[in-house]
Amino acid sequence: MAEATNPIKQFEIHPIAPFNIGGVDLSFTNSSYFMVASALLVAGLLWLSMSKRALVPGRAQSVAEMTYEFVAGMIRSTTGDAGLKFFPFVFTLFTFILMGNLLGMMPYFPAPEFHGFTFTSHIIVTFAMALLVMGIVVGYGVFKNGLKFFSIFFPAGVPWPLYILLTPIELISFLSRPVTLGVRLFANMLAGHILLKVFASFIVMLGSAGALGVLGAVAPLIMVVALTALEFLVAFLQAYVFAVLTCIYLSDALHPGHH
Amino acid sequence: MSNRDDPTQNASDRDDFERRLAAKLEKRRAEQAERAPTNWSQGVRYGSEFAGGVLAGAGLGYLADQVFGWTPWGLLIGVLVGFAAGTLNVVRAASNMNRDGSP
Numbered sequence: 562m563a564e565a566t567n568p569i570k571q572f573e574i575h576p577i578a579p580f581n582i583g584g585v586d587l588s589f590t591n592s593s594y595f596m597v598a599s600a601l602l603v604a605g606l607l608w609l610s611m612s613k614r615a616l617v618p619g620r621a622q623s624v625a626e627m628t629y630e631f632v633a634g635m636i637r638s639t640t641g642d643a644g645l646k647f648f649p650f651v652f653t654l655f656t657f658i659l660m661g662n663l664l665g666m667m668p669y670f671p672a673p674e675f676h677g678f679t680f681t682s683h684i685i686v687t688f689a690m691a692l693l694v695m696g697i698v699v700g701y702g703v704f705k706n707g708l709k710f711f712s713i714f715f716p717a718g719v720p721w722p723l724y725i726l727l728t729p730i731e732l733i734s735f736l737s738r739p740v741t742l743g744v745r746l747f748a749n750m751l752a753g754h755i756l757l758k759v760f761a762s763f764i765v766m767l768g769s770a771g772a773l774g775v776l777g778a779v780a781p782l783i784m785v786v787a788l789t790a791l792e793f794l795v796a797f798l799q800a801y802v803f804a805v806l807t808c809i810y811l812s813d814a815l816h817p818g819h820h
Numbered sequence: 821m822s823n824r825d826d827p828t829q830n831a832s833d834r835d836d837f838e839r840r841l842a843a844k845l846e847k848r849r850a851e852q853a854e855r856a857p858t859n860w861s862q863g864v865r866y867g868s869e870f871a872g873g874v875l876a877g878a879g880l881g882y883l884a885d886q887v888f889g890w891t892p893w894g895l896l897i898g899v900l901v902g903f904a905a906g907t908l909n910v911v912r913a914a915s916n917m918n919r920d921g922s923p
Contacts, residue, residue, distance in 0.1 A: 733877045733898075733905035734912075741872030741909070745864060798861050809916070 566762035640812035655804040662796035682750040688743035702814035869909035877902015
């Protein structure tokens, strides 16, 4: 009972294929399984839906085209046409996170042990993606603008003694970006899934407490239905927010000094 | 049916269609722009921007403490500067949202 209603048991990581190199645990876990499944599903579905290349798209093809247009429009509106060279990167991030969030909404999944898992609810995954984004921003910014990229730490139009105060603030503001980017996605998915599980376990607890309990269990059931809908919204929204913020940060690398 | 065979009619039909299509698309874009930022995403954005600033500042301060042995001044100053950075983040996010209405 306690085991079945434990709200954070769903986030446990189990190794599927244990693997060790020099004392470093590199096992293929259920988290890795879901990441591979997500990447394969995105690539496979896109390939399948675009295989006909019809001039008048069918249902699957128009979904694929809508996703493409959506991401391309997002990049164009935040960074301008110059940002379109990052389209493959942003599109991959967006679809990978979206598919991961949606796979996490499945209570059962054809995986070892048959229970679902949300890899975006682990901060190490989201933080690694955020660090990748910031690495590309800094790398491309320095490559394209040279030392001018660092002008984002020295806001223009300020008497120079203020830089002693302002530059550390700007520096920490910049360093906080991967933290916020990673924490937001992770916290949303974690909190939502815990909430779902807690309300679902209320149904079981009340349902096993006699006739009055069964009546009372109707309230958490309604709550779980509403929360499930909300979680689907959050799954889309957080993938979108992650991609939009990636674009905003990329526009810093493309045009530094445009705050 | 008959006016389909008439090229002049046909051209004006197409112009009319283009005009109606453009009007529809414009309307849809306006609707989407209105709907895009939900209150939930805005709230979460402000909260995490601020928390991220403080966390990054505190982390950097703690690191300075460990490396240079400035205990407790690194953490103290780090948290204070992080607080300022978090506020700057929130102001920047708010002005971003006011400008283009995207989260």
